[in-house]
Amino acid sequence: MIRWTKPLPLLPVSLEKGRIRPASDLIRDDENTFCILLPPTLIAIRGALAEVMGVLDPNSLGSEERGTIELVLAEVLNNIVLHAYDGDTTDGLISLKLTLARNGLQFTIRDDGGPMPPGELPLGRVADPNKGTMAQPEHGFGWFIIRAVARDIAYIRAGGQNTLTFRIVARPLSLDH
Amino acid sequence: MAVRDAPTITTFDISSPSLASTQRLLPNGNLSRLGSCREILENGVQLLSESIDGALVICVDAPRIDAAAAVQFKDAMRAATQDAQHRVVLDLSKVDAIDSSGLGAIVTVMKHLAPDTRLELAGLTEKVAAVFRLTRMHSVMTIHDTVDQALASAARVS
Numbered sequence: 001m002i003r004w005t006k007p008l009p010l011l012p013v014s015l016e017k018g019r020i021r022p023a024s025d026l027i028r029d030d031e032n033t034f035c036i037l038l039p040p041t042l043i044a045i046r047g048a049l050a051e052v053m054g055v056l057d058p059n060s061l062g063s064e065e066r067g068t069i070e071l072v073l074a075e076v077l078n079n080i081v082l083h084a085y086d087g088d089t090t091d092g093l094i095s096l097k098l099t100l101a102r103n104g105l106q107f108t109i110r111d112d113g114g115p116m117p118p119g120e121l122p123l124g125r126v127a128d129p130n131k132g133t134m135a136q137p138e139h140g141f142g143w144f145i146i147r148a149v150a151r152d153i154a155y156i157r158a159g160g161q162n163t164l165t166f167r168i169v170a171r172p173l174s175l176d177h
Numbered sequence: 178m179a180v181r182d183a184p185t186i187t188t189f190d191i192s193s194p195s196l197a198s199t200q201r202l203l204p205n206g207n208l209s210r211l212g213s214c215r216e217i218l219e220n221g222v223q224l225l226s227e228s229i230d231g232a233l234v235i236c237v238d239a240p241r242i243d244a245a246a247a248v249q250f251k252d253a254m255r256a257a258t259q260d261a262q263h264r265v266v267l268d269l270s271k272v273d274a275i276d277s278s279g280l281g282a283i284v285t286v287m288k289h290l291a292p293d294t295r296l297e298l299a300g301l302t303e304k305v306a307a308v309f310r311l312t313r314m315h316s317v318m319t320i321h322d323t324v325d326q327a328l329a330s331a332a333r334v335s
Contacts, residue, residue, distance in 0.1 A: 067304040070304070071307070074243065078278060131289060133317075139281055
């Protein structure tokens with residue numbers, strides 16, 4: 001199983017001092033859960049990614065898997081900051097809950113920004129080797145990456161909040177035997 | 178032997194609103210890990226460009242080309258490639274991570290330079306290469322293992 005690098009605090013790690021509003025489901029329920037709160041800014045995302053990657057024990061997870069987890073998390077958080085909020089406001093709060101699961105990681109990410117457009121979640125876009133330079137997409141890679149890597153992606157809008165849940169299958173390094 | 182001009186340095190800084198918000202995040206220095214973010218902000222990010230054997234080689238001196246840096250990266254690349262001729266080689270060997278915004282910025286630059294100038298990449302680190310594979314962009318752009326190999330491949334063609 002994937003491990004933490006260290007024993008984790010009971011309360012969520014907050015990158016937003018002075019405005020801690022831990023919802024009851026963000027208080028750590030067991031030793032397999034890590035929570036973090038951040039303001040909706042692109043710079044705060046860098047800090048959050050560093051925190052999350054910092055608690056995942058590199059001895060229990062390959063570098064390729066670590067890179068994939070960091071990338072998907074960056075894409076999800078970027079989408080929230082750029083689309084649910086206006087890109088650079090500090091008025092808002094994103095919470096991220098990470099749970100170690102038997103075959104990978106389970107994520108619950110919640111924000112109080114605007115809703116996703118109605119209908120299905122975006123498919124995303126990807127480069128097409130059969131097309132010329134000018135026909136290649138400049139946007140939409142994010143959702144393509146999320147869908148390519150994450151499993152069981154679910155989105156709920158309720159009570160003025162967005163909740164996105166998904167899991168990432170990651171095979172732990174077998175150092176235990 | 179490669180002919181090297183004096184390198185030109187273009188600096189681009191992360192926008193000031195972000196800086197303000199980060200300082201707000203650090204009221205008493207308790208969150209030391211966020212210090213690294215501020216360090217990135219204060220240092221800015223640099224493009225070092227050099228003309229070698231007719232190719233413009235641009236090294237991105239930044240740990241990340243992410244959503245926070247994408248706009249500034251695009252602007253700096255436009256400025257740095259104004260006098261580019263046939264070929265620009267983007268050296269990414271100092272870049273540890275890229276996200277979809279960074280990738281989109283590189284595609285924008287590629288399209289901006291086309292068709293007269295070709296944008297090629299060199300020195301992709303592990304995580305950066307994975308993003309190019311995942312989005313199939315590796316089959317659309319020319320990617321070299323190193324800048325030296327990029328320059329050697331042009332020498333073979335000509």
